[in-house]
Amino acid sequence: MAEEENRVILHGFWGSPFVKRVEMALKLKGIPYEYVEEDLRNKSPALLTHNPVTKKVPVLVHNGKPVAESLIIIEYIDEVWKTTGPKLLPDDxxxxxxxxxxxxxxxxxxxxxxxxxxxxxxxxxxxxxxxxxxxxxxxxxxxxxxxxxxxxxxxxxxxxxxxxxxxxxxxxxxxxxxxxxxxxxxxxxxxxxxxxxxxxxxxxxxxxxxxxxxxxxxxxxxxxxxxxxxxxxxxxxx
Structure with missing residues:
Protein backbone atom coordinates (compact mmCIF):
# COMPACT_ATOMS: atom_id res chain seq x y z
CA MET A 1 0.00 0.00 0.00
CA ALA A 2 2.83 2.40 0.87
CA GLU A 3 4.47 1.69 -2.49
CA GLU A 4 1.22 2.52 -4.29
CA GLU A 5 0.88 5.77 -2.34
CA ASN A 6 4.42 6.81 -3.29
CA ARG A 7 3.99 5.90 -6.95
CA VAL A 8 5.53 8.45 -9.31
CA ILE A 9 4.57 8.54 -12.99
CA LEU A 10 5.95 10.91 -15.60
CA HIS A 11 4.01 11.50 -18.81
CA GLY A 12 6.38 12.81 -21.46
CA PHE A 13 7.73 12.84 -24.98
CA TRP A 14 11.23 11.55 -25.67
CA GLY A 15 12.47 14.67 -27.49
CA SER A 16 10.95 17.37 -25.28
CA PRO A 17 13.52 19.54 -23.44
CA PHE A 18 10.83 20.34 -20.88
CA VAL A 19 10.31 16.64 -20.13
CA LYS A 20 14.07 16.14 -19.93
CA ARG A 21 14.21 18.79 -17.20
CA VAL A 22 11.90 16.71 -15.04
CA GLU A 23 13.72 13.47 -15.85
CA MET A 24 17.00 15.07 -14.82
CA ALA A 25 15.52 16.33 -11.55
CA LEU A 26 14.15 12.89 -10.70
CA LYS A 27 17.44 11.20 -11.57
CA LEU A 28 19.52 13.67 -9.57
CA LYS A 29 17.30 13.16 -6.54
CA GLY A 30 17.34 9.38 -7.00
CA ILE A 31 13.54 9.07 -7.14
CA PRO A 32 12.18 5.91 -8.78
CA TYR A 33 9.49 6.66 -11.35
CA GLU A 34 7.49 5.14 -14.17
CA TYR A 35 7.75 6.78 -17.57
CA VAL A 36 4.80 6.96 -19.98
CA GLU A 37 5.70 7.98 -23.53
CA GLU A 38 2.97 10.10 -25.11
CA ASP A 39 2.05 10.33 -28.78
CA LEU A 40 1.53 14.09 -29.04
CA ARG A 41 -0.65 13.64 -32.13
CA ASN A 42 -2.86 11.17 -30.29
CA LYS A 43 -2.66 12.06 -26.60
CA SER A 44 -3.69 9.45 -24.07
CA PRO A 45 -6.89 9.81 -22.03
CA ALA A 46 -4.69 9.81 -18.92
CA LEU A 47 -2.71 12.85 -20.12
CA LEU A 48 -5.88 14.74 -21.06
CA THR A 49 -7.38 13.92 -17.67
CA HIS A 50 -4.28 14.92 -15.72
CA ASN A 51 -3.65 18.13 -17.67
CA PRO A 52 -6.97 19.31 -19.15
CA VAL A 53 -5.86 22.96 -19.24
CA THR A 54 -2.86 22.89 -21.62
CA LYS A 55 -2.95 19.19 -22.57
CA LYS A 56 0.86 19.24 -22.73
CA VAL A 57 3.76 17.25 -21.32
CA PRO A 58 5.43 16.95 -18.90
CA VAL A 59 2.94 15.90 -16.26
CA LEU A 60 4.13 14.30 -13.04
CA VAL A 61 1.58 12.15 -11.20
CA HIS A 62 2.41 11.54 -7.55
CA ASN A 63 0.01 9.65 -5.29
CA GLY A 64 -2.56 9.97 -8.07
CA LYS A 65 -2.30 13.77 -8.08
CA PRO A 66 -1.00 15.54 -11.22
CA VAL A 67 1.49 18.40 -11.36
CA ALA A 68 2.09 20.18 -14.69
CA GLU A 69 4.69 22.61 -16.12
CA SER A 70 8.37 21.70 -15.86
CA LEU A 71 9.58 24.48 -13.54
CA ILE A 72 6.69 23.90 -11.16
CA ILE A 73 7.36 20.16 -11.20
CA ILE A 74 11.05 20.67 -10.36
CA GLU A 75 10.13 22.79 -7.33
CA TYR A 76 7.52 20.22 -6.29
CA ILE A 77 10.11 17.44 -6.46
CA ASP A 78 12.56 19.43 -4.36
CA GLU A 79 9.93 20.27 -1.73
CA VAL A 80 8.40 16.79 -1.42
CA TRP A 81 11.70 14.86 -1.35
CA LYS A 82 13.60 17.29 0.88
CA THR A 83 15.86 14.68 2.43
CA THR A 84 16.42 12.67 -0.76
CA GLY A 85 19.43 13.46 -2.92
CA PRO A 86 20.85 16.95 -3.49
CA LYS A 87 18.79 20.10 -3.08
CA LEU A 88 17.70 21.59 -6.38
CA LEU A 89 17.02 25.05 -4.94
CA PRO A 90 18.72 26.85 -2.02
CA ASP A 91 17.12 26.98 1.43
CA ASP A 92 17.78 30.70 1.79
Whole structure:
Protein backbone atom coordinates (compact mmCIF):
# COMPACT_ATOMS: atom_id res chain seq x y z
CA MET A 1 0.00 0.00 0.00
CA ALA A 2 2.83 2.40 0.87
CA GLU A 3 4.47 1.69 -2.49
CA GLU A 4 1.22 2.52 -4.29
CA GLU A 5 0.88 5.77 -2.34
CA ASN A 6 4.42 6.81 -3.29
CA ARG A 7 3.99 5.90 -6.95
CA VAL A 8 5.53 8.45 -9.31
CA ILE A 9 4.57 8.54 -12.99
CA LEU A 10 5.95 10.91 -15.60
CA HIS A 11 4.01 11.50 -18.81
CA GLY A 12 6.38 12.81 -21.46
CA PHE A 13 7.73 12.84 -24.98
CA TRP A 14 11.23 11.55 -25.67
CA GLY A 15 12.47 14.67 -27.49
CA SER A 16 10.95 17.37 -25.28
CA PRO A 17 13.52 19.54 -23.44
CA PHE A 18 10.83 20.34 -20.88
CA VAL A 19 10.31 16.64 -20.13
CA LYS A 20 14.07 16.14 -19.93
CA ARG A 21 14.21 18.79 -17.20
CA VAL A 22 11.90 16.71 -15.04
CA GLU A 23 13.72 13.47 -15.85
CA MET A 24 17.00 15.07 -14.82
CA ALA A 25 15.52 16.33 -11.55
CA LEU A 26 14.15 12.89 -10.70
CA LYS A 27 17.44 11.20 -11.57
CA LEU A 28 19.52 13.67 -9.57
CA LYS A 29 17.30 13.16 -6.54
CA GLY A 30 17.34 9.38 -7.00
CA ILE A 31 13.54 9.07 -7.14
CA PRO A 32 12.18 5.91 -8.78
CA TYR A 33 9.49 6.66 -11.35
CA GLU A 34 7.49 5.14 -14.17
CA TYR A 35 7.75 6.78 -17.57
CA VAL A 36 4.80 6.96 -19.98
CA GLU A 37 5.70 7.98 -23.53
CA GLU A 38 2.97 10.10 -25.11
CA ASP A 39 2.05 10.33 -28.78
CA LEU A 40 1.53 14.09 -29.04
CA ARG A 41 -0.65 13.64 -32.13
CA ASN A 42 -2.86 11.17 -30.29
CA LYS A 43 -2.66 12.06 -26.60
CA SER A 44 -3.69 9.45 -24.07
CA PRO A 45 -6.89 9.81 -22.03
CA ALA A 46 -4.69 9.81 -18.92
CA LEU A 47 -2.71 12.85 -20.12
CA LEU A 48 -5.88 14.74 -21.06
CA THR A 49 -7.38 13.92 -17.67
CA HIS A 50 -4.28 14.92 -15.72
CA ASN A 51 -3.65 18.13 -17.67
CA PRO A 52 -6.97 19.31 -19.15
CA VAL A 53 -5.86 22.96 -19.24
CA THR A 54 -2.86 22.89 -21.62
CA LYS A 55 -2.95 19.19 -22.57
CA LYS A 56 0.86 19.24 -22.73
CA VAL A 57 3.76 17.25 -21.32
CA PRO A 58 5.43 16.95 -18.90
CA VAL A 59 2.94 15.90 -16.26
CA LEU A 60 4.13 14.30 -13.04
CA VAL A 61 1.58 12.15 -11.20
CA HIS A 62 2.41 11.54 -7.55
CA ASN A 63 0.01 9.65 -5.29
CA GLY A 64 -2.56 9.97 -8.07
CA LYS A 65 -2.30 13.77 -8.08
CA PRO A 66 -1.00 15.54 -11.22
CA VAL A 67 1.49 18.40 -11.36
CA ALA A 68 2.09 20.18 -14.69
CA GLU A 69 4.69 22.61 -16.12
CA SER A 70 8.37 21.70 -15.86
CA LEU A 71 9.58 24.48 -13.54
CA ILE A 72 6.69 23.90 -11.16
CA ILE A 73 7.36 20.16 -11.20
CA ILE A 74 11.05 20.67 -10.36
CA GLU A 75 10.13 22.79 -7.33
CA TYR A 76 7.52 20.22 -6.29
CA ILE A 77 10.11 17.44 -6.46
CA ASP A 78 12.56 19.43 -4.36
CA GLU A 79 9.93 20.27 -1.73
CA VAL A 80 8.40 16.79 -1.42
CA TRP A 81 11.70 14.86 -1.35
CA LYS A 82 13.60 17.29 0.88
CA THR A 83 15.86 14.68 2.43
CA THR A 84 16.42 12.67 -0.76
CA GLY A 85 19.43 13.46 -2.92
CA PRO A 86 20.85 16.95 -3.49
CA LYS A 87 18.79 20.10 -3.08
CA LEU A 88 17.70 21.59 -6.38
CA LEU A 89 17.02 25.05 -4.94
CA PRO A 90 18.72 26.85 -2.02
CA ASP A 91 17.12 26.98 1.43
CA ASP A 92 17.78 30.70 1.79
CA UNK A 93 14.62 32.57 0.60
CA UNK A 94 16.54 35.30 -1.23
CA UNK A 95 18.90 32.90 -3.02
CA UNK A 96 15.90 30.72 -3.87
CA UNK A 97 14.15 33.74 -5.40
CA UNK A 98 17.21 34.55 -7.49
CA UNK A 99 17.40 31.00 -8.81
CA UNK A 100 13.74 31.23 -9.77
CA UNK A 101 14.39 34.55 -11.52
CA UNK A 102 17.22 33.25 -13.69
CA UNK A 103 15.44 29.95 -14.39
CA UNK A 104 12.45 31.95 -15.61
CA UNK A 105 14.75 34.16 -17.71
CA UNK A 106 16.17 31.07 -19.41
CA UNK A 107 12.75 29.46 -19.74
CA UNK A 108 10.85 32.41 -21.18
CA UNK A 109 13.36 34.63 -22.94
CA UNK A 110 16.40 32.60 -23.93
CA UNK A 111 14.46 29.48 -24.93
CA UNK A 112 12.10 31.59 -27.04
CA UNK A 113 15.00 33.09 -28.99
CA UNK A 114 16.51 29.64 -29.55
CA UNK A 115 13.22 28.31 -30.98
CA UNK A 116 12.78 31.33 -33.26
CA UNK A 117 16.27 30.77 -34.69
CA UNK A 118 15.42 27.14 -35.44
CA UNK A 119 12.08 27.97 -37.09
CA UNK A 120 13.02 30.98 -39.25
CA UNK A 121 15.49 32.19 -41.84
CA UNK A 122 16.61 35.47 -43.36
CA UNK A 123 16.03 38.71 -41.45
CA UNK A 124 13.83 37.09 -38.81
CA UNK A 125 16.54 34.59 -37.96
CA UNK A 126 19.26 37.25 -37.92
CA UNK A 127 17.16 39.33 -35.51
CA UNK A 128 16.63 36.30 -33.25
CA UNK A 129 20.37 35.53 -33.23
CA UNK A 130 21.13 39.11 -32.20
CA UNK A 131 18.51 38.90 -29.44
CA UNK A 132 19.97 35.62 -28.21
CA UNK A 133 23.47 37.09 -28.07
CA UNK A 134 22.17 40.07 -26.08
CA UNK A 135 20.39 37.77 -23.64
CA UNK A 136 23.52 35.65 -23.21
CA UNK A 137 25.52 38.77 -22.34
CA UNK A 138 22.89 39.60 -19.70
CA UNK A 139 23.03 36.02 -18.42
CA UNK A 140 26.83 36.09 -18.29
CA UNK A 141 26.88 39.24 -16.19
CA UNK A 142 23.98 38.26 -13.99
CA UNK A 143 25.11 34.77 -13.10
CA UNK A 144 28.69 35.91 -12.56
CA UNK A 145 27.39 38.43 -10.05
CA UNK A 146 25.22 35.77 -8.42
CA UNK A 147 28.28 33.57 -7.86
CA UNK A 148 26.90 30.63 -9.83
CA UNK A 149 30.19 29.84 -11.55
CA UNK A 150 33.03 27.98 -9.91
CA UNK A 151 36.63 29.23 -9.93
CA UNK A 152 37.18 27.73 -13.36
CA UNK A 153 33.77 28.56 -14.75
CA UNK A 154 32.53 25.05 -14.05
CA UNK A 155 29.90 23.81 -11.60
CA UNK A 156 30.14 22.52 -8.07
CA UNK A 157 26.71 20.89 -8.02
CA UNK A 158 23.65 20.55 -10.22
CA UNK A 159 20.42 22.25 -9.29
CA UNK A 160 17.46 23.93 -10.92
CA UNK A 161 19.54 26.42 -12.93
CA UNK A 162 21.81 23.72 -14.31
CA UNK A 163 18.76 21.64 -15.25
CA UNK A 164 17.11 24.48 -17.15
CA UNK A 165 20.35 25.58 -18.79
CA UNK A 166 21.12 22.04 -19.89
CA UNK A 167 17.87 21.52 -21.75
CA UNK A 168 17.92 25.00 -23.20
CA UNK A 169 21.38 24.68 -24.79
CA UNK A 170 22.39 21.05 -24.25
CA UNK A 171 21.80 20.26 -27.93
CA UNK A 172 23.06 23.56 -29.33
CA UNK A 173 25.60 21.74 -31.50
CA UNK A 174 22.82 19.69 -33.07
CA UNK A 175 20.96 22.89 -33.83
CA UNK A 176 24.04 24.30 -35.51
CA UNK A 177 24.37 21.10 -37.55
CA UNK A 178 20.77 21.44 -38.73
CA UNK A 179 21.20 25.13 -39.60
CA UNK A 180 24.65 24.64 -41.11
CA UNK A 181 26.08 27.66 -39.29
CA UNK A 182 27.53 28.57 -35.92
CA UNK A 183 24.70 30.25 -34.01
CA UNK A 184 26.63 31.98 -31.23
CA UNK A 185 30.25 33.02 -30.80
CA UNK A 186 30.34 31.69 -27.25
CA UNK A 187 33.96 32.57 -26.55
CA UNK A 188 33.33 36.21 -27.41
CA UNK A 189 29.80 36.73 -26.10
CA UNK A 190 29.57 34.49 -23.04
CA UNK A 191 32.73 32.49 -22.23
CA UNK A 192 31.75 31.77 -18.62
CA UNK A 193 28.28 30.60 -19.59
CA UNK A 194 29.84 28.38 -22.26
CA UNK A 195 32.30 26.85 -19.77
CA UNK A 196 29.44 26.34 -17.32
CA UNK A 197 27.38 24.62 -20.02
CA UNK A 198 30.23 22.27 -20.93
CA UNK A 199 30.50 21.22 -17.29
CA UNK A 200 26.77 20.55 -17.15
CA UNK A 201 26.93 18.40 -20.28
CA UNK A 202 29.47 16.15 -18.58
CA UNK A 203 27.14 15.26 -15.69
CA UNK A 204 26.53 11.48 -15.93
CA UNK A 205 22.75 11.86 -15.63
CA UNK A 206 22.71 14.21 -18.62
CA UNK A 207 24.50 11.65 -20.78
CA UNK A 208 22.21 8.91 -19.49
CA UNK A 209 18.96 10.60 -20.53
CA UNK A 210 20.15 12.43 -23.67
CA UNK A 211 18.04 11.53 -26.74
CA UNK A 212 19.75 9.57 -29.56
CA UNK A 213 21.67 12.02 -31.75
CA UNK A 214 20.37 10.94 -35.16
CA UNK A 215 16.79 10.77 -33.93
CA UNK A 216 17.11 14.25 -32.43
CA UNK A 217 18.66 15.64 -35.62
CA UNK A 218 15.78 14.25 -37.67
CA UNK A 219 13.26 15.82 -35.29
CA UNK A 220 14.94 19.24 -35.37
CA UNK A 221 15.04 19.13 -39.16
CA UNK A 222 11.35 18.23 -39.24
CA UNK A 223 10.44 21.08 -36.88
CA UNK A 224 12.42 23.57 -38.96
CA UNK A 225 11.09 22.36 -42.30
CA UNK A 226 7.50 22.37 -41.07
CA UNK A 227 7.84 25.91 -39.70
CA UNK A 228 9.39 27.23 -42.93
CA UNK A 229 6.77 25.53 -45.07
CA UNK A 230 3.98 27.00 -42.94
CA UNK A 231 5.52 30.45 -43.30
CA UNK A 232 5.84 30.11 -47.08
CA UNK A 233 2.27 28.84 -47.35
CA UNK A 234 1.00 31.83 -45.38
CA UNK A 235 2.91 34.25 -47.61
CA UNK A 236 1.68 32.64 -50.83
CA UNK A 237 -1.93 32.71 -49.56
CA UNK A 238 -1.91 36.37 -48.57
Missing amino acids: PYKRARVRFWADFLHRQVMEAVLVILKTDGEAQEKAVKELEEKLVVLEGGLKEEGVFGDNGGISSAGMLEIVMCWCFGAYDLGEEVLGVKIVDWEKKAPLVYSWLQGIREIPVVKEIAPPKEKMLATLRFIRQSALESKNLAVSSS
